[in-house]
Amino acid sequence: MSVLILGSSLRGLDAVARTLVSRGEDVLLFDSEHPGAPEGLEGRVTVLPSEWHRSFVEGVDRIVTSPWFAENKPPIADALAEGVPVLTEAGFGLEAVTAPVVAVTGTNGKTTVTLAVADMLAKSGVRAVAAGNVGSPVSSLDHDSYDVAVLELSSYQLRFIGRLAPAAATVLNIAPDHLDWHGSMEAYTAAKASIVEGAPESAVFAYNVDDPRVVEIASGAPCVTVPCSGTHVPPGGNGVEGDDLVVGDLRFGLPITDPSFRLDLCIAATLALAVGASEEGVRLALDGFTLGRHRREHVGTAHGVSFVNDSKATNPHAAVAAALAYPSVVLLAGGENKDLDLSPLVSIPTVRAIVAFGETGPEIAALAGDGAVQTDTLESAFDLAVAIAVEGDTVLLAPGCASFDQFVNYMARGDLFRSLAEAHIEEAA
Numbered sequence: 001m002s003v004l005i006l007g008s009s010l011r012g013l014d015a016v017a018r019t020l021v022s023r024g025e026d027v028l029l030f031d032s033e034h035p036g037a038p039e040g041l042e043g044r045v046t047v048l049p050s051e052w053h054r055s056f057v058e059g060v061d062r063i064v065t066s067p068w069f070a071e072n073k074p075p076i077a078d079a080l081a082e083g084v085p086v087l088t089e090a091g092f093g094l095e096a097v098t099a100p101v102v103a104v105t106g107t108n109g110k111t112t113v114t115l116a117v118a119d120m121l122a123k124s125g126v127r128a129v130a131a132g133n134v135g136s137p138v139s140s141l142d143h144d145s146y147d148v149a150v151l152e153l154s155s156y157q158l159r160f161i162g163r164l165a166p167a168a169a170t171v172l173n174i175a176p177d178h179l180d181w182h183g184s185m186e187a188y189t190a191a192k193a194s195i196v197e198g199a200p201e202s203a204v205f206a207y208n209v210d211d212p213r214v215v216e217i218a219s220g221a222p223c224v225t226v227p228c229s230g231t232h233v234p235p236g237g238n239g240v241e242g243d244d245l246v247v248g249d250l251r252f253g254l255p256i257t258d259p260s261f262r263l264d265l266c267i268a269a270t271l272a273l274a275v276g277a278s279e280e281g282v283r284l285a286l287d288g289f290t291l292g293r294h295r296r297e298h299v300g301t302a303h304g305v306s307f308v309n310d311s312k313a314t315n316p317h318a319a320v321a322a323a324l325a326y327p328s329v330v331l332l333a334g335g336e337n338k339d340l341d342l343s344p345l346v347s348i349p350t351v352r353a354i355v356a357f358g359e360t361g362p363e364i365a366a367l368a369g370d371g372a373v374q375t376d377t378l379e380s381a382f383d384l385a386v387a388i389a390v391e392g393d394t395v396l397l398a399p400g401c402a403s404f405d406q407f408v409n410y411m412a413r414g415d416l417f418r419s420l421a422e423a424h425i426e427e428a429a
Helices: 013-022 076-081 089-094 110-122 155-159 185-197 212-219 259-274 279-287 316-323 361-371 378-388 410-428
Strands: 002-006 026-030 062-065 086-088 101-105 128-132 148-152 168-171 204-208 224-228 239-241 244-247 250-253 297-302 305-309 329-334 351-357 372-374 394-397
Touching: 002 013, 013 026, 013 089, 062 076, 062 089, 076 086, 086 089, 086 155, 089 155, 101 110, 101 185, 101 259, 110 128, 110 148, 110 259, 110 279, 155 185, 168 185, 168 212, 168 259, 185 212, 204 212, 204 259, 224 259, 239 259, 244 259, 250 279, 259 279, 297 410, 305 410, 316 329, 329 361, 329 378, 351 361, 351 378, 361 372, 378 394, 378 410, 394 410
Parallel strands: 002 026, 002 062, 062 086, 101 148, 101 168, 128 148, 168 204, 204 224, 305 394, 329 351, 329 394, 351 372
Antiparallel strands: 239 244, 244 250, 297 305
């Protein structure tokens, strides 16, 4: 069999190449940025030129691709036109997974839920691994080291996922994102929905009952469906009552008041219990729960002004949810757009002022009118926000955009904001 790997230098695909070579298959590699064979495979694979040609798909039996190649552009578009089957790295890796799989997707909250499920299982004595879009690539997993695989799966990975029959799954929410990659909201939603399409009847699909798009997906799920909410207990489902998380007949104290994170924990507990977590394991995980870096991370306070880093909010849906968590916000918004409507950023009731920066700064400022000031860099945006903020405000980095206009990733953007805030807080003290 002849297999073409797209993006051979990117995450997880070296493991794919090694697996295929060990099987004696004919492996071709294409990488426009870093052409070359993985270490140790020199001379054992065919490295194609770094400029793409449609002829590269001729005679190929299937393609394993990195998420960086959009479905509506070459090389993927060429492969589909030629009828060549396409599989993502995660889909390739799943072919070797025999343990139960918990599959997690959504526009926002995937990493939080994935790590929470893995922690609940671990604290229950179940060997669990978090992988996929977080942790190890699926193709790199040591299959003797875990009993349950908890996989965070992006829409990129799900678009060509292949065989996925999860024991438990969720779609947390669906809002416009990555439309530059998928080409339309319909295609993006269909990719998310595929997470449950192959589930067996016995599987559990925990879903956000407060999201109409997710409810529609649940209506067609072939398995057990459990409605979940971060604000109430839906009929026949799990949710929040006061400060308690209610999951079936169980009650747990909640470590956080934010409704979006309460939903994440509700769904995580539902999934974990469905695949073997114990009541005590879930309780211990909830008691020790903390938000990850760059997710509404409270940096500190100076002169009554709080500084919060939510650089992970890379789309308007996430930015709006973050801003609604605080009563009075000076919002730092901007970056690289993903063909998304940015107007939700300028109509958040808790936002008192917007400092727009980066590539989309002018667009956001124009949408906001008198409610915004515009600048080029995050550094200058931070200085403007400090000048605008008054006691009781939260200076919130929730950009609503990708970071790639000025940063290598959202983490670098968040690290800069954090360093600026820490320096300001120290000087104020």
